[in-house]
Amino acid sequence: MHLPHLTKLISLEPGETVLMEVRRHMIVFYARILILVAFFFVPLFISPLIVLGVNKMAQSDIGAIVFGFLFTLWLAVIWMTFFYQWTDYYLDVWVITNKRIFDIDQKGFFSREISACRIEQLQDVSITVDGIMATFFKYGTIHIHTAGESHDFLIKDAASPMDVKNIIMQAHGRTIDEAVMKTTPAEIVH
Amino acid sequence: MDFDFGPIRTVAFSPTTLWIVWGLMFIVWVVMSAILLYHWNSYSIDDPKVRRMKIIYFVGGLLLFASATTFIFSL
Numbered sequence: 001m002h003l004p005h006l007t008k009l010i011s012l013e014p015g016e017t018v019l020m021e022v023r024r025h026m027i028v029f030y031a032r033i034l035i036l037v038a039f040f041f042v043p044l045f046i047s048p049l050i051v052l053g054v055n056k057m058a059q060s061d062i063g064a065i066v067f068g069f070l071f072t073l074w075l076a077v078i079w080m081t082f083f084y085q086w087t088d089y090y091l092d093v094w095v096i097t098n099k100r101i102f103d104i105d106q107k108g109f110f111s112r113e114i115s116a117c118r119i120e121q122l123q124d125v126s127i128t129v130d131g132i133m134a135t136f137f138k139y140g141t142i143h144i145h146t147a148g149e150s151h152d153f154l155i156k157d158a159a160s161p162m163d164v165k166n167i168i169m170q171a172h173g174r175t176i177d178e179a180v181m182k183t184t185p186a187e188i189v190h
Numbered sequence: 191m192d193f194d195f196g197p198i199r200t201v202a203f204s205p206t207t208l209w210i211v212w213g214l215m216f217i218v219w220v221v222m223s224a225i226l227l228y229h230w231n232s233y234s235i236d237d238p239k240v241r242r243m244k245i246i247y248f249v250g251g252l253l254l255f256a257s258a259t260t261f262i263f264s265l
Contacts (some may be wrong), residue, residue, distance in 0.1 A: 009233055015238075054203065057200060057201040058201060058202070058203045059205070061202055062203055062265060064263075065261055065264055065265050066203050066208070066240075068261045069208055069211075069212075069258055069262060069265075070211075072254055072257050072258040072261060073258055074213045075210065075254055076215060076219060076251065076254045076255065076258070077215075077248055078253075079247075079251060079254060080218075080219065080222045083222075083226055083243070083247050084222070084226070086243065087226060087229055087230070090239075090240070091229065091233055106240070109225055109229065131193070163244035
């Protein structure tokens with residue numbers, strides 16, 4: 001899987017390939033956008049009040065024009081907020097490689113946390129699909145338990161959590177197999 | 191529909207006032223665009239999805255500011 005855009009965020013080791021890029025389910029993004037849709041309609045509901053109010057204040061019939069102007073700028077604010085939300089959603093990503101799992105957590109515009117754990121450190125991967133929405137839209141939380149000092153990984157609201165779990169488990173299986181293959185017969189005896 | 195706003199001051203909604211509001215909003219948009227571009231270019235290089243969103247963002251933004259301008263001219 002060739003993902004050149006990720007090379008700025010993470011540096012891969014020799015022989016390391018990206019298996020999967022996991023993001024939150026789009027429904028999570030749509031839920032955020034619903035608020036923006038509500039904000040879109042608010043000025044329209046109070047438009048008669050604004051138009052009449054401006055007409056009275058200006059003592060001329062320019063209410064509709066001023067409302068149109070202000071509404072257009074309001075749309076520009078909604079437009080910017082939409083793209084801010086999308087960027088925040090899009091840059092929040094988990095990258096599964098054949099050697100590691102990366103958690104790239106974008107917190108607003110000016111804060112980002114990147115953590116990684118090695119595939120061989122995995123102890124258990126569990127998934128939780130909780131609620132009607134999660135069941136219907138097939139998203140859930142993946143809990144990756146790790147050994148050692150690395151903290152556990154939580155992939156929240158991931159799309160197709162079962163597929164993600166399978167890929168992680170396959171990568172883990174391959175890593176363990178490779179480690180066993182590398183073990184010399186002499187080591188096995190001891 | 192008639193609303194009673196009570197005693198109200200006269201406000202001059204001149205094109206100059208609207209241009210000031212427009213200008214302030216445009217500055218906010220330029221700053222926001224710079225921040226978004228920085229993130230898109232730095233962390234999502236060569237991503238077709240981001241490239242598409244970039245085009246939509248700028249075309250939509252410019253259309254909105256263009257229509258706000260037409261409202262000022264029609265005042």
